[in-house]
Amino acid sequence: MDTKGKKILIADDEPDILEIIQYNLQAEGYTVYTAKDGDEALQRAKQVNPDLIILDIMMPRKTGTEVCSILRTQPAFKDTLIIFLTALNDESSQVRGFDTGADDYVNKPISPKLLLSRVNALFRRVGKKEEAGSNGILTVGNVVIDPVKFIVEVDNNEVSLAKKEFELLYLLASRPGRVFLRNEILNQVWGNDVIVGDRTIDVHIRKIRQKLGLDCITTVKGVGYKFDL
Incomplete structure (x- = not known):
């Protein structure tokens, strides 16, 4: 994978962790910036x-979590x-983190090789989506989903x-009636490459239903979910 030109910002208040992560990412070819606290992370971003x-x-x-929430409200950092x-590895913490807008979790103590693998995996996923291009706006019944404007x-x-x-x-609505x-x-x-708990999908489905105010996602017991309107 071509890492040239990819920029990564690391924010951690432990100098030893900053140093080892920075070293490993730079060795892979990434351009790395660091921050020592949340305020500096926002400035550097x-x-x-x-x-x-x-x-x-x-x-x-x-x-x-606060830094992530602030960044996600700004169009420049939407994607x-x-x-x-994190040293917290319980499922509720992961769900809260994903709700805030995180793409992945890596538990402490950190394995530099594992972290590097997860970083590379995220960039590969983004690359595949860009190659595939946007599927465009979805309109299903009275629901409209715009993946470009989010x-x-x-x-x-x-x-x-x-x-x-x-x-x-978006995934479920892309094929109405199909069981995923x-x-x-x-x-x-x-x-x-992302490890999430068994209840993560269930929690997200419940929140989607509540926010849309629609019973548009059907649970197929023991199998998965489908979008129906």
């Missing part, structure tokens, strides 16, 4: 406009890849969805 940001969750001034570093409308009223909620809804297997959903929305 605006300065260098990185392709991927690695955020420690527990940082001074602003947590990684920026974000990985959380907008969902129900009866002409805009509905705000988290990044993974949007990607999950759970493993298929995990692969296409989260990717093979």
